[in-house]
Amino acid sequence: MTLTVKEKKDVEIEISEAWCKGCVICVDYCPHDVLIMERGKAKVANLAACTACMLCELHCPDFAIVVRDKSKE
Amino acid sequence: MFNYDQYLRITKFPLIWCPGCGDGIVLKSLVRAIDKLGLEKDSVCMVSGIGCASRLTGYVDFNTLHTTHGRAMTFATGVKMAKPDLHVIVITGDGDATAIGGNHYIHAARRNIDLTVILFNNHIYGMTGGQVSPTTPKGMLASTAPYGSMDHTFNISGLAQAAGASFVARASVHNGVQLENYIAKAIQNKGFSLVEAMSPCPTAYGRRNRLGAGVDMIEDLKRDAVPYSKAKKMTPEELEGKVVTGIFINEEHPECRSEYQKIIDRFQKEK
Numbered sequence: 001m002t003l004t005v006k007e008k009k010d011v012e013i014e015i016s017e018a019w020c021k022g023c024v025i026c027v028d029y030c031p032h033d034v035l036i037m038e039r040g041k042a043k044v045a046n047l048a049a050c051t052a053c054m055l056c057e058l059h060c061p062d063f064a065i066v067v068r069d070k071s072k073e
Numbered sequence: 074m075f076n077y078d079q080y081l082r083i084t085k086f087p088l089i090w091c092p093g094c095g096d097g098i099v100l101k102s103l104v105r106a107i108d109k110l111g112l113e114k115d116s117v118c119m120v121s122g123i124g125c126a127s128r129l130t131g132y133v134d135f136n137t138l139h140t141t142h143g144r145a146m147t148f149a150t151g152v153k154m155a156k157p158d159l160h161v162i163v164i165t166g167d168g169d170a171t172a173i174g175g176n177h178y179i180h181a182a183r184r185n186i187d188l189t190v191i192l193f194n195n196h197i198y199g200m201t202g203g204q205v206s207p208t209t210p211k212g213m214l215a216s217t218a219p220y221g222s223m224d225h226t227f228n229i230s231g232l233a234q235a236a237g238a239s240f241v242a243r244a245s246v247h248n249g250v251q252l253e254n255y256i257a258k259a260i261q262n263k264g265f266s267l268v269e270a271m272s273p274c275p276t277a278y279g280r281r282n283r284l285g286a287g288v289d290m291i292e293d294l295k296r297d298a299v300p301y302s303k304a305k306k307m308t309p310e311e312l313e314g315k316v317v318t319g320i321f322i323n324e325e326h327p328e329c330r331s332e333y334q335k336i337i338d339r340f341q342k343e344k
Contacts, residue, residue, distance in 0.1 A: 061097025
């Protein structure tokens with residue numbers, strides 16, 4: 001049996017630098033290491049690994065992350 | 074993505090809360106719950122007291138009322154009595170509701186008035202300088218307890234239950250979806266509804282007690298959370314230091330404003 005993992009190329013992650021306070025919650029929640037910290041702010045490092053699970057968007061206390069899953073729009 | 078902007082006062086952003094504070098997660102859950110229920114913005118009134126949590130009303134685009142310390146529930150009772158069609162949501166903290174406003178809190182629950190109370194429990198008075206609150210665990214440090222708090226803590230949810238609330242639930246910010254569902258159920262319930270949201274305070278509580286940053290404190294909440302169904306089978310010793318999450322009570326009984334309406338109707342008929 002083969003397991004096909006559908007790669008999601010149509011995901012967009014928007015991070016507001018002005019609102020991000022660098023609390024690291026998004027980086028901690030991300031199950032696929034999509035996000036990293038750079039100079040005290042969250043940054044997208046590996047967009048291809050994103051499955052649009054929305055955990056970062058759900059738990060960002062500062063409304064700084066928006067994940068757009070275009071396949072659902 | 075979820076469009077939060079329509080419910081927020083974007084010009085007031087960024088939020089005042091510290092990095093790692095969980096209050097923003099509760100705000101998000103609250104906004105999603107209101108959106109899920111499809112409530113009109115003008116049909117919601119949010120009332121808050123004083124404290125970090127109570128700053129929430131400044132960021133949301135509903136009818137909002139920022140009141141005096143501990144008295145959020147008295148103002149909310151007035152709003153509900155005068156405008157029974159409004160969905161009145163009280164935003165308060167553990168110090169605000171259970172210490173300074175303790176009396177108002179238990180009596181609002183006793184009357185079973187149709188309020189939805191979102192109580193942020195971070196174990197400390199964050200905004201006023203880290204003083205010990207009725208929920209600071211025994212032995213933990215605070216600015217007014219330099220050798221550790223020596224008192225027992227309030228079980229906020231248990232208190233509401235005992236006083237006569239009709240919906241009582243506890244959730245933690247580590248699970249935003251659960252929090253959203255409980256808030257939605259609390260708003261739908263006719264009667265006094267309490268959602269106790271466990272939230273970390275990395276600045277006033279975490280730093281003094283060496284609990285790490287906000288993200289570490291959220292990890293701790295995740296580790297310590299025990300579902301209510303499982304907690305029922307555990308002994309008090311096993312539950313030591315745990316946070317029981319779930320819906321503790323969800324039952325209908327006579328609601329204050331409806332009972333008052335019955336009296337109004339009776340006298341208007343006699344007139």
